[in-house]
Amino acid sequence: MKPFTYTRADDVTSAVSEVSRQEGAKVIAGGTNLLDLMKIDVMQPRHLVDITRLALTTIEKTAEGGLLLGALATNADTAYHEQVEQRYPLLSHAILAGATAQLRNKATDAGNLLQRTRCYYFYDTHTACNKREPGTGCSAIHGYNRNHAILGHSEHCIATHPSDMAVALAALEARIHVTGPQGERTIPIADFHRLPGDTPEKDTNLADDEIITAIELSPKGFARHYTYLKNRDRASYAFALVSVAVGLDMEGDTIQEARIALGGVAHKPWRNPEAEALLTGKKASRENFQPVADAYVHGAKGFEHNSFKIELARRSIVRALMQAAHVDQNSNGN
Structure with missing residues (x-):
């Protein structure tokens, strides 16, 4: 550590x-x-600003009927908060699918959004990594890339974002409140994280001199029809190979609105509004879910060790939609 x-x-x-x-x-x-990253010299900040004393731990209702999560509320406090459990169970389930109880007791909501990729080569300072050291190359492209991206990657980086919470927030269309020298602003979660492009070292659109103060949830929480499905190599303390957050607004067995976000497949939580729109006005059924899954993985590109993720994502989307819509998993085969 420096x-x-x-x-x-x-x-x-x-x-x-x-x-x-x-x-x-x-x-x-x-x-x-x-x-952790400082201890292995992956990150070497010259100065640390401790914000643990800031009054940003409150979780409270907004005037519009949504919920405001203080940036310093812990993951555990958020997941088990009565309003989150009742109104935004998708978020609660996603948080509890990540890390361990000990880490959730310490980790903050803002920090969850800002965590860095778990790409092996990013953590290994003896290998080339454009995210860690721009211009050196991406070792993962021709290396061991089982956990890497199949969507939205570039020739400079194929890393994935590790957060479970962020995937749920993407489906819930949360808004991130930030403050900097120029004042306050709000960033839609869809615009908060970045794809790697030519600048894989930049994970988010948060400016270097800004801090997150809160995460805002809209009144719509999809509390009746939701699921968070996480596929991983072991049952706990493992990052997603493919995860799916689903929120459905339904009348009877007809879908009025669908929100789907994928984790473990890209440099940011992955949304495809055009694919989601295929479900509007449709009956909840495996037959109608399959084209949505196909559309979500259209254009996906795997590498030597992770091409299996494409089919895994397709099947996971169908399964997650069936769970959220309460459709019999054994219907119509598969």
């Missing part, structure tokens, strides 16, 4: 000031990802 300086902020204004003033500064709260 030497660094440290300050503790007492309010949002001072935190933003410290981050803006100190070159190479990073914000630290739970530290469940940042500290």
